[in-house]
Amino acid sequence: MTPSRGTLDGDRPDAGAAPPPGGQRRRLRLAGISRPVARARAFTAEALGDWSWSTPPDADLGEDVVLLVAELVGNAMLHAGGPLELVLDATPARLRIEVSDASAVLPALRTPHRPGLPGGHGLYIVQHTADRWGADLHAQGKSIWAEIDVSRLRA
Secondary structure (H helix, E strand, C coil), X not given: CCCCXXXXXXXXXXXXXXXXXXXXXXXXXXXXXXXXXXXXXXHHHHHXXXXXXXCCCCHHHHHHHHHHHHHHHHHHHHHCXXXXXXXXXXXXXXXXXXXXXXXXXXXXXXXXXXCCCCCCCHHHXXXXXXXXXXXXXXXXXXXXEXXXXXXXXXX
């Protein structure tokens, strides 16, 4: 298996329009690879396809998830020396997206948000797209995470 493909734990491609019962976790190592944002987007789109989140009526939610991944990986590229890993953790209740990096500097939302100026939009997009988001420090740096509730699939 190549590092850009990631690993699949408990893959169940015919699980229907929800995370597999009991959940599933997929990891993609991003440290040192070229084009990490593009690879993370493709990896996420594949996972969502396996979970049937990227087809109607869930296509918009799938696009939101891919957008969140792109923003979190892009922010790690711009502000934290590059991403180390992407984790997609699906449970019956929510999908959690985690992007880790080696920086111990926590992200801060730029306030006020100025939509007409370049820069400063990544966390604003995350805040308004995810149901929850945050950051956790750990020995290797930090993980920025965002969660989408599965109940949005049924809305």
